[in-house]
Amino acid sequence: MNVFKKINIRAKTSNSTGFGTNPGSYGGRFINKDGSANVEKRGVPFLSRISWYHTMQGLPAWKFIGILFLFYAGINFVFAGLYYAIGIEYLDGIDAKEGSEWLKFGKAYFFSAQTFTTVGYGHISPNGFLTSALAATEALTGLLSFAIATGLFYGRFSRPRAFIRFSQNALIAPYRNGTAFMIRMAAFKNTNLIDAEARMTLGMSVEENGSMVNKFYTLDLELQKINALTLSWTLVHPINEESPFFGFTKEDFDTTEGEIIVYIKAFDDVFSSTVSTGTSYVFEEIVYGAKFDMMYEENDANTKTILNLDRINSYSKVQL
Structure with missing residues (x-):
């Protein structure tokens, strides 16, 4: 990282971030x-460092559904291949002398799907010990698989989440005859988040006693806690004499590498649980000399407030 030597000595440092102090051992944001x-864990076998439950819970919905469909199609393909290998003649309802081999395999596949889901239409049935044993094994596998899938579905629907969207950019904006560092957020679902609290930390690589170290600075906020996150919330860090940004110019932000880490927690009264989320902004994502545009307005009848979530990153350039 580039070194910025004008860090305000009055800025409050933080030693509780959980990140190391050696910048040479840390890559990226x-x-x-x-x-x-932004950490990749190594040193133990892959299966030992992966929690499959957490992985499935954290996947986007389309990936989660896709994996379930691929698993369903794949396992039925495997069982259909085993039925075909044992012999189609051991599946009553399939004429082993008529139709192509692909057609016979297709019928074995749909028999597998019916057995796996325990539907059992009865058009095709197993005969012989091996085929019956395989069908019994597949039925048990299907019951266990659907039990796991049901648990994953329930976990995804019931897990409390902080449905909060952040602005893509942070701004250096006018503020009370000075400037301030600002980001904006809003709850984008029909949730009711109360007692929302924010913490903001600046991380930079600086020179200390002739060596490079990671230093973290607490960014004081104009409002650290609000009663309810009903509309948008702009986090404001005033750039005053106690701010680590005190004395920063546009060129300093352009030539210095740093990152602002943001953590948010709030209480979701539906789940009766605390939810949390976070994000970060590197200096390349800071717009110097801008202010956020209003996100909300009254409706035509002046009976309701409209929150325009598509304007969360909307800003106008201003002269500082």
Whole structure:
């Protein structure tokens, strides 16, 4: 990282971030945009360092559904291949002398699907010990698989989440005869989040006693906690004499590498549970000399407030 030597000595440092102090041992940003740590774990076998439940719970919905369909199609393909290998003649209802081999395999596949789901239409049935044993094994596998899938579905629907969207950019904006660092967020689902609290930390690589170290600075906020996250919330860090950004110019932001880490937690009264999320902004994502545009307005009848979530990153350039 580039070194910025004008860090305000009055800025409050933080030693509780959980990140190391040696910048040479850390690559890229500290926190990804989705709030996850930018860390790859090694040193133990892959299966030992992966929690499949957490992985399935954290997947996007389309990937989660896709994996379930691929598993369903794949396992039925395997069982259909075993039925075909044992012999189609051991499946009553399939004429082993008529039709192509692909047609016979297709019928074995659909028999497998009916057995796996325990539907059992009765058009095709197993005969012989091996085929019956395989069908019994597949039925048990299907019951266990659907039990696991049901648990995963329930976990995804019932797990409390902080449905909060952040602005893509952070701004250096006018603020009370000075400037401030600002980001904006809003709850984008029909959730009711109360007692929302924010924490913001700046991470930079600086020179200290002749060596490079990672230093973290607490960014004080104008409002650290609000009663309810009903509309948008702009987090404001005033750039005053106690701010680590004090004395920064546009050129300093352009030539210095740093990252602002944001953590949000709130209470979801539907789940009666605390939810949390986070994100980060590197200096390349900071727009110097801009202010956010309004996100909400009254409707035509002046009876309701409209929150335009598509304007969360909308800003206008201003002169500082």
